[in-house]
Amino acid sequence: MQALLWPIVSWLLREVVLKFVILGAIFLLLTVMVPMAVGYLGPWLGTSSLTSAFTGLSSGVWYFLDFFNLGYGVPLLISAFVTRFLIRRLPVIG
Numbered sequence: 001m002q003a004l005l006w007p008i009v010s011w012l013l014r015e016v017v018l019k020f021v022i023l024g025a026i027f028l029l030l031t032v033m034v035p036m037a038v039g040y041l042g043p044w045l046g047t048s049s050l051t052s053a054f055t056g057l058s059s060g061v062w063y064f065l066d067f068f069n070l071g072y073g074v075p076l077l078i079s080a081f082v083t084r085f086l087i088r089r090l091p092v093i094g
Contacts (some may be wrong), residue, residue: 019092 057065065071 023092
């Protein structure tokens with residue numbers, strides 16, 4: 001009977017428990033580190049320089065930005081790049 005249960009127990013320890021511990025540690029690390037990083041980077045993250053950069057654009061440039069609908073496309077591309085990065089880096093998914 002012990003010979004039948006040992007492969008199941010070793011598989012559970014190797015696959016399930018180890019992955020649970022690793023993913024739990026990653027989750028805890030991210031829940032602690034992300035608010036700390038936002039707190040440290042908060043004073044430098046501002047929209048005033050970005051607003052002043054966009055006010056310097058001429059009407060012809062604004063026409064093409066609106067024509068190609070960059071207000072919709074740029075956030076879509078950024079989220080696609082972030083998703084691709086996460087899928088390739090996570091050991092469980094990629």
